[in-house]
Amino acid sequence: MGKFVNAITKLVTGNEPAQRPVKNRSFGKLTNRDLIRMESKIGAQLFGAIPKGHRREFFCLDEHTWIWYEEWNDAQGKLQNVTTRYEIHPNGILKVQDGQPYQIVEGDELHNFAMATRLYREQVIRGVYNRDPISGQPLTQA
């Protein structure tokens, strides 16, 4: 558990020294991980306000893989977390969670997931990459 929490902490805060925060780095030096972290901040907000004491990540790992991570404290104050991986296959979407068998996503969850990916595309391409989500062209300053 500790290792995993550390991993998630690194995911959000990064490994960079405190005097070199991501926001002060030139955009040209961002790594793949930096970009995913920036995307995830938008992705996490797609589902509304994050409850106090929760940590949420939602991001696109590659064309076929989306990750949703949720962390919270239970009634006993013990840290709980769930990592969910959605795999996009030609004939359907599979959901994989820690220690659980594969499940086919269907019904409302399927609809919610599809809508979430659409919103993610629109908001991330605009908000992180400053591009038009449809054309992919850079947005110009008004």
Next chain:
Amino acid sequence: MPTAYSNPVSTLDRPYGPGEFARYAEISPPATGAIEQSHYMAAREHEQPNYSTHPGLQLEAARQDASDLALSSDQFRVPRTTEQEHYAEQVHAEAVAATLTGGVENMLSAGDRELTAAEINARFDDITAHEQARDAMAPNPEALPYSAEGAVLEAYRAGCAVISVRRAQLGMDRN
């Protein structure tokens, strides 16, 4: 068993104990505000065939697209350079391995460094087991509801678009 978990916007707030949580966790619906923010995009796409300003109709249009396209595995192959293919294989291998061990950090490290052949080889067995389990669970297209194709197409399009601009940005970084 009581649970203090309460998230008004998530379907996660089901009355299950922590031990049962993962089994029932489902992705929650996007917030209404986020959907409204999407109307600019929807209006743009309304100018194109098969789209409207209503999210539900967008999905319906996507489903129609999927039906027209008769989705197949080959359509999931995006032309790539050898370098891009190599990168994609690295990310996939790392993602599979990381998920098997329950780690996210390794997944995010995949694009930041070159995996050695030994590292990839060491994970082949795990990946094979993973893929066998996945294939055993692969959906039967004849048993799927029709709407699944639209969702697959929507998610795949979104992933391709995001990865495309991300790679473009990283390409710019290297120049």
